[in-house]
Amino acid sequence: MYLAELRFRVIADTDLTQAEQAIRAYIEALIFNGQVLGREFPTAWQQDTFSSRVVLASQDALTSKWHSNRVRYAEQQLTEAGLGYAQHTLLGADLMSQQTCETLPKSLILFTSFADTCSPLRCAETLRPVPLFWLTAAEDDFEALIRWQIQYQALDEIQLQEDRVLPKIAENSLQQLHSKLNRRGRQLAQQISRLNQLPIWYALYSGSSSDCQQDANKCCPGCGADWRLATPRLEMFDFQCDNCQLLSNIAWECQSKQAS
Template sequence: MFVSELRFDCFADTTISLAEQAINNLLEAWRANGQVLGREFAIALHEGSFRVRVLLPEDHSLANRHNSPWAKQAISQLSQAKLLAPREKLLGQDINSEISCSEPPSWQLLYTSYVHMCSPLRSGDSLLPIPLYQLPATFNGDHKQLIRWQTEWQACDELQMASATAAEFAALHELSDIDSDLFRRGWDLRGRIEYLTKTPTYYYLYRVGGKSREQELQRPCPRCGNHHWYQPEPLLELFHFRCDNCRIVSNLSWDFQ
């Protein structure tokens, strides 16, 4: 991933509130399309211009060819706030994050966690994140629904990792049960992505608990009952189960690793 600084210059008198609204609208459009990563963006007023630093999947993530209809509209509306289109200054590669996948994958999966800011779509060959703007829009011109699903998955993951309140069990249900709302929406998004990309796309089903390692190794696919989805050699050193029929991958329960 890369760090870039955007500079919004004024061509006439404006107000902070107008500028803030216009800039945030553009940043939110880019975020919904996977062009910028993260949830919060600090906007600074410095020497008559507005500046913001953003994290990008690739060094060309903000190229016009990647913009969604919403992003293009947001850029055109900057003039209403008396702002010019942003000037971009690429600061360099972020040393604390992963590089993005640059090769077409043979298969891919939806996988995220509360510590990840990158795309929730990963290459099945390398587990590297795939920038969402490289895909056809999943719904309504961008990937907002996929970003929303990722945000909710991460919130549940953080709750269950904290293990501090009764909310842990509700969060764990959303992450690991196929009858949860989070699974249903994520699995449907997975199917949409597979249809659009023509690439086998899987859903990561979180697994913790179980009575014993022996029973865990024999557990069937929770969706179709397939008893032959265990992988003697874990895929990507992480996924011990894969059901090709249901497009689900899962880990050996963390209690027995």
């Protein structure tokens, strides 16, 4: 991933409120299209220009060919707010981010965690993030997928906190195949898979278990098949069901007990 600076030059009468709203709408449109990553974009006023720092999914992420209709509309609204079209400078690779894929893989995994600031669609062979704008979206952009990711990450962080609030509610949402969160995630994966003619696996999280011996030999929660792999995929997924397009792991709690 790459760090870039966006500059919005004042070209007509405006005020801070107008400018802030137009810049926010523009960058949020880029976020929902997968061109800009994360949810924070610190912005400063510098003489006659507003300057924002953003993380990009690829070096060419801001090229107009990737723009959604929402991005194009938000771009037009910049001029209504007295700002010129955004100019950007690529500052270099972001040292704090993961390396993205260079080409679109042949198969993907829908996988995220609370610590990620990257695309939730990953290469099925390397687990590297895949820029969303390389794919055809079910609607104009990937807002539904990004909002799913935000919800998933919030619940993941809750269930990992040492002093946890609502731990079982959060954990059940992540672990149970038929939770609202996982139903929505699988639905989105299937939609994108159909539109792009690419297989997309859904990574089903497993954090704890009441019976670690049974957990290591559990069946697929979707169809009941034996899905244990002889060798973990990507050194992370112990289970794979081709029928349900599911991947999962032996509960992390059980793995830590085995290690100790």
